[in-house]
Each structure stands twice: as structure tokens, then as C-alpha cells.
Amino acid sequence: MQAVDALFVQGMRDTLVSLNHAWHGYRFLSQLGGDVRLLTHQHGHILPAPFSTNAALGSIACGGVDTIETIRAWMDAKLRGNAQVLAQIPEVCISLDDDGGVRLDQVPRGGAAVVSIPPTAVTSANSDLANGPVFVPLAAPIRGENFVLAGIPTASLKITSDLPGTAGVAFVAVGVKYGDAAPYPVDHQVRALRSDREHVDIELRGVGERLHDGGQVGVLIYGDFSEFEPEGQPVNFLANAFTIEGEVSLPVFSR
Numbered sequence: 001m002q003a004v005d006a007l008f009v010q011g012m013r014d015t016l017v018s019l020n021h022a023w024h025g026y027r028f029l030s031q032l033g034g035d036v037r038l039l040t041h042q043h044g045h046i047l048p049a050p051f052s053t054n055a056a057l058g059s060i061a062c063g064g065v066d067t068i069e070t071i072r073a074w075m076d077a078k079l080r081g082n083a084q085v086l087a088q089i090p091e092v093c094i095s096l097d098d099d100g101g102v103r104l105d106q107v108p109r110g111g112a113a114v115v116s117i118p119p120t121a122v123t124s125a126n127s128d129l130a131n132g133p134v135f136v137p138l139a140a141p142i143r144g145e146n147f148v149l150a151g152i153p154t155a156s157l158k159i160t161s162d163l164p165g166t167a168g169v170a171f172v173a174v175g176v177k178y179g180d181a182a183p184y185p186v187d188h189q190v191r192a193l194r195s196d197r198e199h200v201d202i203e204l205r206g207v208g209e210r211l212h213d214g215g216q217v218g219v220l221i222y223g224d225f226s227e228f229e230p231e232g233q234p235v236n237f238l239a240n241a242f243t244i245e246g247e248v249s250l251p252v253f254s255r
Helices: 019-031 067-080 083-088
Strands: 006-011 036-041 092-095 101-104 113-123 134-137 147-151 154-161 169-177 184-194 199-203 207-210 216-222 241-250 252-254
Touching (some): 113 134, 154 169, 154 184, 169 241, 184 207, 184 216
Parallel strands (some): 036 092
Antiparallel strands (some): 169 216
16 A cells, blocks of 8 residues: 555544544554654543533643644645644654643553452442442552553453343443542543453553552443443443453553
8 A cells, every 4th residue: 555644633532533543543554654643632522411421621732732733734744845844743642631741652552550450340330420430550559740641551351241141341441549539530431341252452442641649540440331321221230240350551651
């Protein structure tokens, strides 16, 4: 195939199209030899309240890199030949919040920060709208203010249904917890995993978050998540029950 230049612009909090989709497109086109960049921001497709626990949408910038200005500069370079503006466009920029982003040479996949999940029973009662998820953190909290969580988490998980004849569904997210506050899913990114399929070296949804001293980073496991169900569908306590175990590798690094 012919090399193609491309600028991917992706919302970190998009619940319809995740960072993973943009990253796979970025990786494929990069292998063809084109000039390929990836820029993310805090916008995207979300369900508004009260249909979702997702917060309001944020900025369309990656730190100091404005998305609209970057698109304009890219078009000037590729269509008008104004190549000098390309120097201001990073290879990869992952948005961490409304004000900050991290510039990278590539999107991190997995990492040395590994969450070990012992056999854990979860049911529909562990809902984002009711009792909350099971939270399994890293062995130690974050120390200092120079760490970020940015990239594609990977996982190897075993999920077993606890209801005979019925597949269980685990809703899995990367979460952060501070003090006595409830843990929250980073960028509201949640992946549904069925018990009747293998999950070896799979990807969880990509995330970006600046971490603060004392924060606990880990894995959130839901038995029921509102955005995955049709509006108005009743939730039966026995509708979903499973046991999950395994490991999740997180892209946590100092920056």
C-alpha cells in the first residue's frame, strides 16, 4: 500500500470511539512510512446526565497544543507546502486533563505497574449507579507529583460465570482513588469482557491522567454499567455474576 500522511485527533473521554481505535490507525499508517501524528483532547461522544455518571466534556486541547490550530497548521503544511509549521505538531500528545498533556514518541502499551487480581466474585449489585465497583489497586500508592497514567493498559484475565448456563460479563476499567473518596474510572473508559471468551494479552481502553501524591491506581470491576444497557431495562441482581482473576499492566511513568 502507498504511504499516507495522517493526523489523528481523538477524544480521551469518548465512550463510542476509544483511544485504542486511533492508536491502531496511527500504528498501521506509520508502518507504511507516512508522516503520521496523534493528538488527543478531553472531548468526544458521551451520554449526558442523568443517563451517565460521566462528567461534562472538557477542552479540545492537549496541554498547550490546540486541536483546531493544529488541524489548520497540518492542512497548511500538507496542502499549501508550508512545511515549517510541522515542527510545532508533536508525534504523539496524550491529554491528561483540561490543562495538561504529555508529548511522546509513541503511545505506551502496557507497563511495569502491574495490578494482580486474586479470584474475586462480582455481581450486578456492583453497579456504577448503586453499590459501586470492586477496586483492586497497585500494591503501593503514588508518591510525588511527577507521575502520569497515559497509554493503553493490557491485561490477561480469566472470567468464570457463577450462573450455570449463562455467560458472565465483566465491565473493567482503570481507576484512581484519593483518600476517602470513591474510586472513579479514568476518562470514563470501560470495556465489557465475556466469560465465554479468552482474554490473554488484551487491551483495555486507553486512558490519560495526571497522578497526584497518595493516589491509588488500580482496576475497577463492575457487574453492571449503565452505559452498556438499553434505556429503561430493569437490572436483576442475579442477571450477572462472575469470578475474575488475573493481571493488568498499566502505563504509569514519571514525566
